[in-house]
Amino acid sequence: xxxxxxxxxxxxxxxxxxxxxxxxxxxxxxxxxxxxxxxxxxxxxxxxxxxxxxxxxxxxxxxxxxxxxxxxxxxxxxxxxxxxxxxxxxxxxxxxxxxxxxxxxxxxxxxxxxxxxxxxxxxxxxxxxxxxxxxxxxxxxxxxxxxxxxxxxxxxxxxxxxxxxxxxxxxxxxxxxxxxxxxxxxxxxxxxxxxxxxxxxxxxxxxxxxxxxxxxxxxxxxxxxxxxxxxxxxxxxxxxxxxxxxxxxxxxxxxxxxxxxxxxxxxxxxxxxxxxxxxxxxxxxxxxxxxxxxxxxxxxxxxxxxxxxxxxxxxxxxxxxxxxxxxxxxxxxxxxxxxxxxxxxxxxxxxxxxxxxxxxxxxxxxxxxxxxxxxxxx
Numbered sequence: 001x002x003x004x005x006x007x008x009x010x011x012x013x014x015x016x017x018x019x020x021x022x023x024x025x026x027x028x029x030x031x032x033x034x035x036x037x038x039x040x041x042x043x044x045x046x047x048x049x050x051x052x053x054x055x056x057x058x059x060x061x062x063x064x065x066x067x068x069x070x071x072x073x074x075x076x077x078x079x080x081x082x083x084x085x086x087x088x089x090x091x092x093x094x095x096x097x098x099x100x101x102x103x104x105x106x107x108x109x110x111x112x113x114x115x116x117x118x119x120x121x122x123x124x125x126x127x128x129x130x131x132x133x134x135x136x137x138x139x140x141x142x143x144x145x146x147x148x149x150x151x152x153x154x155x156x157x158x159x160x161x162x163x164x165x166x167x168x169x170x171x172x173x174x175x176x177x178x179x180x181x182x183x184x185x186x187x188x189x190x191x192x193x194x195x196x197x198x199x200x201x202x203x204x205x206x207x208x209x210x211x212x213x214x215x216x217x218x219x220x221x222x223x224x225x226x227x228x229x230x231x232x233x234x235x236x237x238x239x240x241x242x243x244x245x246x247x248x249x250x251x252x253x254x255x256x257x258x259x260x261x262x263x264x265x266x267x268x269x270x271x272x273x274x275x276x277x278x279x280x281x282x283x284x285x286x287x288x289x290x291x292x293x294x295x296x297x298x299x300x301x302x303x304x305x306x307x308x309x310x311x312x313x314x315x316x317x318x319x320x321x322x323x324x325x326x327x328x329x330x331x332x333x334x335x336x337x338x339x340x341x342x343x344x345x346x347x348x349x350x351x352x353x354x355x356x357x358x359x360x361x362x363x364x365x366x367x368x369x370x371x372x373x374x375x376x377x378x
Contacts, residue, residue: 006062010069013042019073025200026076026345029192031156032200039081040111044070047085049093053101054109060235060301061294064242068293071246072253075349076200078246080114082239083152087232087357088115088161092179095220095228103216104159104179113158117236118148118206119229126362128163128229133208135164135176141214144178144186148206152356155192155202158182162208163225175225179217186211197348234307236357237314238300241293244314244321244353248289251321251346252282255328258341262333269331278331282324289317308370315363318353325350 021032039045042056047063049055058066063085071078092105092115107113124130133146144164151160159179166174180187190205220228256279259270269275292313299306325347329336336343354360 003059003062003065006058007065007069010066011072013038014069014073018070018077022074022076022200023339023342023345025074027199029194029199029202031080031202032077033156035077036080036111036114036156039077043109044081045084045111045114046089046109047081049089049105049109053093054106055089060238060297064238064293064297067239067242068246068249071243072250073246074200075243075247075346076198078243079198079201080153082243083117083236084108084115086239087117087236088153088159090235091161091177091219091228091232094231095224099216100179100219108159114153114156116151116153116157116160116206117232118151118160118162120150121147122149126359128226129175131163131165131175133162133164134167135178136167138212141212142178142218144180144208144211144213146208148208150193150203150356151206152201152203154189154204154206160187160206161219162206163229166222174223175229176222177219177225177228178213179219180208180211180213184211184213195352197345197350197352230307233357234310235300237310237363238293238296238306240353240357241289241296241310241313241317244317244350245286245289245293247346247350247353248282248286248317248321248324251324251328251343251350252279252286254341254343254346255279255282255331258332258335258343275331278327282327285316285320286324289313289320292316308367311358311363311366311370314353314357315360315367318350319360321350321353322347 017038046055047058047066048060051057067078067082070081089108108115119128121131135142135144159181162178162180163175166176186209188207193203195203259275260268262269296306296309296313299309328343329347332341332343335341
């Protein structure tokens, strides 16, 4: 299917089915289960997963287009799809064996089980190696103990990818990842966080207390946890870049509309040079972000190294989203500071794009590390 057709289809669905619910999701912080069911029927929970496992089998550029269009009307739903696909379904497909793909991946790809990526803890965020959740072998499985926080999709998840430290280990720190069903005894979900933005996504903590998982629930080999995490996060950053891109585009769209309709001094705002300059700068940064995101996603689809490129895309697109929403709010003036216009929601939604899936500071570290390690160029 052509990418232009996929974009048109995603935009039509987003505008007709998602947009009417966006403000209500934000005000009530309630996840729309029925809407998620509609998205499942469109294969949005298995964008890049092959059809044999119940997915859509799209290329990565097409997948980020879907996330971009969803995020353009509801960043919370764009976040749900981005995280589920990039850091939950993808690692199960990439690192799971045939049996695990059948048991765990198919329900995810068909939208029957929404996935999470449980890495962050009270004492571990940007420093992923500091996780304290433990996995101790017991019989033919493991006992998991620990606390995970800020789990995107946590309130509605069916399968959780939990990263844990193996103890004891004579090889120093080793980490593994486990696929833990939400109904499994020993896993408890805390109350949803009262978030500043992305309020339609049920982010919550997960607590594991002597949670037993069988050996077949371990993804990859023991000790491969950080490898799986890093491989997943590169794709996750592309997804968050697409999400930020959607927020930025929405900010520009509503700002152009408002500038045409709002009159001051007997003239529309769009006739003032200062406003024109603001809109032009917004459009310029958004197009640059789009090229970075699409470039990283294309490299990912081709199987090329893209750690630096995904970090660049995520960093620039997220900072562009914040800047575009802030500028758009300024163009709206006093009305922008009210709930009467969606720009204030875009402003609140945009900020977290600079934080999750690696802060802007971490992205700069990743980019610099890549540059300094590349001895063949300069």
